[in-house]
Ligand SMILES: Nc1ncnc2c1ncn2[C@@H]1O[C@H](COP(=O)(O)OP(=O)(O)OP(=O)(O)O)[C@@H](O)[C@H]1O
C-alpha cells in the first residue's frame with residue numbers, strides 16, 4: 083500500500099484530463115482556436131493593409147492582438163462556463179466530489195487548462211499575424227503583454243465561473259455568455275478599432291467592464307506609436323501603461339472569485355417537479 | 357466495529373420529509389440492502405452517508421467519520437456508485453478507469469477492473485457510445501477501482517440484462533469475501549435476498565422492517581400457503597377449516613400453523629381414501645412480505 087497521491091500529481095492528472103477532453107470536443111477547439119483566426123482573415127481582407135483610424139497602424143497590426151484577446155476571452159469565459167455547467171449537469175462534478183480529489187485542486191486544474199488553451203489561442207493568432215500579414219512584435223513590451231494576459235485570463239475565467247454558478251442549466255449558458263461577450267466586443271476595441279466618431283459616453287460605458295481594459299493593455303504592446311515597457315500607471319504623452327487596466331481587471335476578478343465561491347454548486351440542479 | 361452508525365437521521369427538502377428518523381447500524385464486512393419503493397428515501401439516506409447531502413438532524417458516523425466533514429481520508433476509503441451518471445463521454449472506458457484509479461492511494465489494475473464488470477470488449481470505446489447497461493457497468497467499475505473498504509451502490513443493477521445482473525451479483529459476492537462492507541439499495545426482492553446479509557425495508561422515510569432475508573417481517577414465523585386439488589366428484593364434506601371447497605377444484609388457504617392444519621387435512625383425506633393432487637406448502641415469498649410491509653405505508 084502506497085501513500086496518498088500528492089496534490090501536485092493530482093493537479094497534473096486532472097490537467098491532462100481536462101486538456102484531453104478539450105481537444106476531443108471539436109466545437110470548443112474550433113471556437114477558441116480557429117474562429118478568431120477566421121475573423122482575422124476577414125478583417126484583414128476587408129480593410130487591406132491601410133492605416134486604421136486613430137491608431138495609425140495596419141489592420142492586421144490592430145486586429146491580431148485584439149482578436150487574440152477575443153480568443154483568450156472566449157476560452158476563459160465562454161468555454162469554461164459552458165464546460166463547467168455541462169459537467170455539472172452530467173453529474174461529473176458530483177462524482178468528482180465523491181472522490182478524494184480536493185475541489186480546490188480540481189478548480190486549479192480547470193483554470194490552468196483554460197490558461198494554457200488561451201495561451202495557444204493567442205500564440206496561434208499572433209503567429210499567423212506575423213507570418214501572413216507581417217505583424218511586428220516588440221521585445222521590450224512582451225513582459226507587460228504577458229502580465230496583461232495572465233491577469234486578463236484569470237479575471238475572465240473567474241467571471242466564467244460566476245456564469246456557471248448562476249446559470250440554471252447547460253441550455254441557457256451559451257445565451258448568457260454570448261449576450262455579455264458579443265456586445266462588449268463591439269464597444270471594447272476588439273471588433274472595431276477606436277474611432278473619433280463614436281460618442282464619448284459609449285467609451286465611458288465600455289470602460290466599466292474588463293474587456294476593453296484587456297484589449298487596450300494587450301494591444302498597446304503591439305502599437306509602435308506608444309513608448310515604454312508598459313509598466314506604468316499613466317498613459318500621458320503616449321506612454322504604454324498597463325497599470326490602470328490591470329487594476330480594473332484584478333478588481334473584477336476578485337469580486338468574481340468571491341461570488342463564484344459563494345454560489346458555486348457541484349450538484350445538478352434538482353428539477354422543479356420531482 | 358460498526359462501519360456505519362446512524363441515529364435519528366432526518367432529511368427534509370423544504371416541507372417534504374424524505375428521511376423521517378432513521379436509526380441503523382451496519383457491521384464491517386456486512387452486505388446491507390435498503391429495499392423500498394420509489395421516493396422512499398433510499399437515495400437521500402445513502403447520499404447523506406456518502407457525504408453528498410447534508411442532513412437536517414441526527415448523527416451519522418461512517419468509518420468513524422462524519423461524512424459532511426470527512427475530507428480526503430474518508431473519501432479514499434469509500435467507493436460510490438451513484439443512482440445516475442456523472443461520466444465524461446469523451447474519455448474511453450479504459451481512460452476513465454485509469455483516471456479514477458490515479459486519484460487514490462491504492463487501486464486495482466485497470467484491465468482487472470474492466471474484466472470484473474465484463475467490459476473487456478469496450479475498453480477502448482468512448483463512454484458516450486456505450487449502452488445504458490454498459491455505462492452502469494462502467495460506473496460499477498469506477499466505484500470499486502480504488503479497492504475501497506466501504507462501497508455504496510445505489511440501484512447498481514437497474515437496467516442490466518439478466519446475465520449482467522448475475523455477473524454483478526457475483527462481483528458483489530466476491531467483494532464480500534474480501535471483507536468489504538457494502539450498502540446497496542434496490543427495488544428487486546430477489547437481489548436483496550441473494551446478496552444481503554441484512555435487509556431494511558424503507559417506506560416514506562421510515563424503516564418499517566429489518567432482518568435477514570429469512571427472518572424479514574417474521575417471514576419464518578408467518579406460516580405458509582397450503583394448496584391442493586380435489587378431483588371432480590370428490591365430496592368436500594367435512595373438510596377441516598381453514599380449508600373450503602372452490603369451484604375450480606383447487607383449494608388454497610393461508611395457515612398460521614401449517615403443521616396442525618396439514619395433520620387435520622391428511623387425516624381427513626386418508627380416512628376417505630382421497631388423494632390430494634398437487635399438495636404443496638409454500639412459505640410467503642420475500643415479495644409477499646415486502647408488498648405487505650410497504651402496502652401498509654406505501655406512497656400514494
Ligand atoms: N434534491 C432534492 N430536492 C428536493 N426533494 C428531493 C430531492 N431529492 C429527493 N427529494 C424527495 O425526497 C423523497 C425521497 O427521494 P429519494 O430520491 O431519496 O427516494 P428513493 O428511495 O431513492 O427513490 P427511487 O427508488 O425512485 O430512487 C422524494 O419525495 C423526493 O421527491
Ligand SMILES: [Mg+2]
Pocket residue numbers: 398399400439510
Ligand atoms: Mg433513489
